[in-house]
Every structure is written in C-alpha cells, then in structure tokens.
Amino acid sequence: xxxxxxxxxxxxxxxxxxxxxxxxxxxxxxxxxxxxxxxxxxxxxxxxxxxxxxxxxxxxxxxxxxxxxxxxxxxxxxxxxxxxxxxxxxxxxxxxxxxxxxxxxxxxxxxxxxxxxxxxxxxxxxxxxxxxxxxxxxxxxxxxxxxxxxxxxxxxxxxxxxxxxxxxxxxxxxxxxxxx
Amino acid sequence: xxxxxxxxxxxxxxxxxxxxxxxxxxxxxxxxxxxxxxxxxxxxxxxxxxxxxxxxxxxxxxxxxxxxxxxxxxxxxxxxxxxxxxxxxxxxxxxxxxxxxxxxxxxx
Numbered sequence: 001x002x003x004x005x006x007x008x009x010x011x012x013x014x015x016x017x018x019x020x021x022x023x024x025x026x027x028x029x030x031x032x033x034x035x036x037x038x039x040x041x042x043x044x045x046x047x048x049x050x051x052x053x054x055x056x057x058x059x060x061x062x063x064x065x066x067x068x069x070x071x072x073x074x075x076x077x078x079x080x081x082x083x084x085x086x087x088x089x090x091x092x093x094x095x096x097x098x099x100x101x102x103x104x105x106x107x108x109x110x111x112x113x114x115x116x117x118x119x120x121x122x123x124x125x126x127x128x129x130x131x132x133x134x135x136x137x138x139x140x141x142x143x144x145x146x147x148x149x150x151x152x153x154x155x156x157x158x159x160x161x162x163x164x165x166x167x168x169x170x171x172x173x174x175x176x177x178x179x180x
Numbered sequence: 181x182x183x184x185x186x187x188x189x190x191x192x193x194x195x196x197x198x199x200x201x202x203x204x205x206x207x208x209x210x211x212x213x214x215x216x217x218x219x220x221x222x223x224x225x226x227x228x229x230x231x232x233x234x235x236x237x238x239x240x241x242x243x244x245x246x247x248x249x250x251x252x253x254x255x256x257x258x259x260x261x262x263x264x265x266x267x268x269x270x271x272x273x274x275x276x277x278x279x280x281x282x283x284x285x286x287x288x
Contacts, residue, residue: 090248090249091248091249092248093252095254115246118245118246119210119212119245120244120245120246122242122244122246123244123246123247124241124242124243124244124246124247125241125242126239126240126241126242126255127237127239127240127241127242128239128255129237129238129239131233131236131238131257131258131260132238132239132255132256132257132258133197133256133257133258134197134256136199136255136256137241137253137254137255137256138252138253138254138255139241139247139248139251139252139253139254140247140248140251140252141246141247141248142210142245142246142247142248143246173248
C-alpha cells in the first residue's frame with residue numbers, strides 16, 4: 001500500500017488530463033508532447049498538496065477551547081504518559097492520570113486528548129465520575145507525524161488542567177496520500 | 181460480531197477500585213486513507229464506548245479517527261455491589277456491540 005504513493009498516481013493523473021492537449025499539438029512532433037508530459041510531471045507535486053486539510057496549532061486550540069468553553073488552562077495535576085520517541089505512529093500507547101481524590105465534591109469529570117498535526121485535532125475524550133475511583137485511563141492512538149499533544153482534564157469545580165508533550169514519530173500513521 | 185477481550189476481576193471487595201481493560205477488533209478506517217482507486221476510503225470507526233454498572237453509566241469514551249485500529253481502552257471503577265457490567269461499542273455503519281461480565285462484591 002505504502003509503495004503506491006500518491007505522487008505516482010498524481011503523475012499518471014496529470015498525464016491523462018494533459019492527453020487531449022498533447023494530442024491536439026501532435027503536429028508539433030512527439031518531442032513537444034513529451035516535453036508537455038514532463039512539465040505535467042513537474043507540476044504533480046503541487047497536485048499532491050490538494051489533500052484534506054490537516055489540523056493546525058490553531059484548529060487544535062480551537063478544539064481545546066470548545067472542550068473548555070474558553071476557561072483558562074492551568075498546568076499541572078495531569079500526567080500524560082507517552083513515549084517521547086515513537087517508532088510506529090499507527091498504535092501509540094498513551095496513559096493519562098490526574099491527581100484527584102475522586103470524591104463527589106472533587107473529582108475529574110472528563111479527560112480529552114488533542115493533537116496539532118493529525119487530520120483532525122481531537123484524539124479521544126473520556127467521561128469519568130466519582131465512581132471511577134481513580135482518574136487513570138489508557139488507550140492506543142495514531143500519530144501522523146512528530147507533533148505536540150495536549151491532555152486536558154476537566155474537574156468537577158469547573159477548572160481545567162493540562163500537560164503538553166512533544167513527540168517524535170519515525171513511522172507515521174496515515175501517510176498514504178501525503179508527501180512529507 | 182467483532183471479537184472482544186475484556187479483562188477485569190471476577191470478584192472484589194466493596195469500595196475497591198479495580199481496572200477494566202477492553203479490546204475490540206475493528207478496522208477504525210479513518211476516512212483519510214486513499215483506497216486502490218485513489219479516492220479516500222469511507223470512514224468506518226467506533227464513535228462511542230460506554231460501560232454501565234448495574235445499568236448506571238460509570239465510564240464513557242468518545243473515539244475519533246486518531247484512535248488506533250482494534251481500540252484498547254483501560255479505565256477504573258469502584259466495586260459497589262455484585263451485579264453486571266455492560267460494555268457497549270457504537271459506531272459508523274450502525275456498528276453496535278455489547279458484552280456483559282458479572283462481578284461478585286464481598287464485604288470486608
């Protein structure tokens with residue numbers, strides 16, 4: 001799968017679309033047609049850029065603001081466990097722990113994970129209650145590239161805490177259709 | 181029916197906090213990956229997971245395409261009384277599956 005990357009299919013696509021032009025200018029000789037094809041090939045990398053928009057630091061902060069409702073984020077209380085150097089972005093184990101007594105009066109009500117450079121800024125959200133007993137959740141996620149990840153916890157008192165981590169990804173998830 | 185694997189204790193003391201680990205086989209197709217024809221393959225993911233303890237929701241999760249295939253979810257809950265835990269996964273293409281496990285809660 002990974003070897004049938006888009007640059008190649010984009011080249012073929014360009015070749016096909018440039019065919020009528022090449023045919024109409026057949027009088028100019030096969031050399032001209034070949035030049036046209038080469039030109040189309042050179043333009044192919046531009047076509048590759050036409051893929052679904054990626055999440056950006058802005059869309060990531062917008063997603064976080066949607067989760068917090070604009071409340072300020074405080075650093076601390078959240079422990080975001082993830083390997084800093086990731087071999088394989090297709091399944092990255094993550095654990096989020098939040099320091100909290102988990103009583104009815106003071107507990108973590110939700111935990112959410114956000115990223116900056118996957119196609120979508122949201123990764124996962126967990127709903128907890130005093131019955132959770134412990135604010136400690138784990139899952140496995142996909143990472144498209146090296147980026148910043150944020151884990152945000154919503155407390156029962158309405159405050160929000162977070163931890164941000166920078167990770168390096170060597171083998172990216174969902175790279176098919178992407179150049180870099 | 182997708183295969184599931186749920187790991188949790190069969191018995192616990194009242195008030196004990198125990199861990200539940202749930203795994204389900206699912207492709208979690210992101211909707212961003214091009215298929216053989218070059219067009220993106222339609223999204224097919226599990227969107228929500230809920231755990232009910234004797235009917236009451238004790239844990240919920242919202243999944244996005246960034247959750248890896250065969251979603252693994254680990255969380256905690258408090259043993260309150262003997263009964264049944266129901267795990268439910270719901271997603272695209274009307275995907276829905278639930279599994280049940282019983283737990284015996286002892287005093288002391």
